[in-house]
Amino acid sequence: MWWLVLFLSVFSIALRAPVAIAAASIARTIVVDLKGGGDFKSIQQAIDSVPDNNNKWTKIHVAAGVYREKVNVKSTKSYILLEGDAAQTTSIEWGDYNGDSSGHDTETSATFTSYASNFVAKRITFKNTYNGFANLTPAVAAWILGDKSAFYDCSFIGFQDTLADMLGRHYFKGCYIEGVVDFIFGYGQSIYEVSLRCVRSNCCVTQRCKISTVKSLQKPGYVTAQGRNSASDNGGFVFKSCTISGPQATYLGRAWRHSSRVIFYQTFMSDIIVPAGWRIWNAQGYEGLVTFAESGCAGPGSDLSGRVKWEKQLRNDELKTFIDISYIDGEGWLDAQPPLD
Known part of the structure; x- marks a missing residue:
């Protein structure tokens, strides 16, 4: 019964071996371009166009430029890949801070906020433009609350509380x-x-x-x-x-x-x-x-x-x-x- 012993041995090893997980494919690509060459001129508009409770990966490619807007990825907008041309050329910038005239607290001061799980960003800069040299106060560049979130070759720029690596x-x-x-x-x-x-x-x-x-x-x-x-x-x-x-x-x-x-x-x-x-x-x-x-x-x-x-x-x-x-x-x-x- 040597063949049975061999089979059981190989089967046991197979059970212990890690199972390769196939990388997901991109189901849809949206292009954001300040100059009007894409689907949207605003990053927030592109994110809002993704259906709620989305479960297919959507790439939002953001062309080079400085996007002066606050961006919010709601918890219902999962499976988004936000991609810039390069962190040196593609940036999201805003200047709110804790206690400003709008009454913002630390969380709402964020230039970029993501509540969604299964989120990826690459080659993009998140910047809070508030200048805290003489008057430091919380002024968040990115506030991250979603699970399974990954950032590749990104930049986070600020003075106090730049990156809120929250939950x-x-x-x-x-x-x-x-x-x-x-x-x-x-x-x-x-x-x-x-x-x-x-x-x-x-x-x-x-x-x-x-x-x-x-x-x-x-x-x-x-x-x-x-x-x-x-x-x-x-x-x-x-x-x-x-x-x-x-x-x-x-x-x-x-x-x-x-x-x-x-x-x-x-x-x-x-x-x-x-x-x-x-x-x-x-x-x-x-x-x-x-x-x-x-x-x-x-x-x-x-x-x-x-x-x-x-x-x-x-x-x-x-x-x-x-x-x-x-x-x-x-x-x-x-x-x-x-x-x-």
Whole structure:
């Protein structure tokens, strides 16, 4: 019965093997062009044209230009791929801020808001044009609440609360994020990492996620303010092979809630990092619950000798849990999204 033993062995291996998930195809393409060469001149009009409860991927290609509008992707507008020509040439810009004359709070100040699950953006800039050099106040560039959201080669520009990584599982690859205070904040479960793009068979381009401070009267600043509030919450920000630089000193982060979790892995840190690295802020007395950690980082700002005593030292198995893509993608939702070109 050797053949039966062989069959059962092969069948058992097949059951354990990961199942390849086919990437989705694009069912419809909408073109937005300020000059009138597309289907719409406004990004919001293009998004509104997608049927509610949509379940087929729709590409909205946004031609080069500065689109001065507030954009909102409602929870009923899932399966949208928002694509610019390049982050350097395609941008969405607006200038609301918390407490402006319109009465906007932090959330409604956002230039771009997405509540929808299964959302992808690539090669586009989200910018809040409010100038916070002398008067910092929350002024969000992008507010992300939908689950299964991915951003490729995008830029997020602001001063305070630039990127609201609020709720859900999110993936940022090869992106640029700029600000001063809490400029990556929220409750999200997210990985930020390097992008490796092969433009020809023998030529690959590496684009790290770049985190940059900007000049402000607020000194020093804070890169992150993560809001995990309990041990049962899966949230946390993981930065893999990123860079942190800029003209102004900064902490890596401060604890917005009692179980705040932020991990920097193999990230280059310039000399702008404050030696202590972290601030306890709203988690005073809960230092044992906060997970702020660094591993394998490089650069003059990565010196751990002056770090706060309560910074976590993660075991290899603990670290692997967070740096592996399964931390945000155990079921393969990234592979099920449309392929990148």
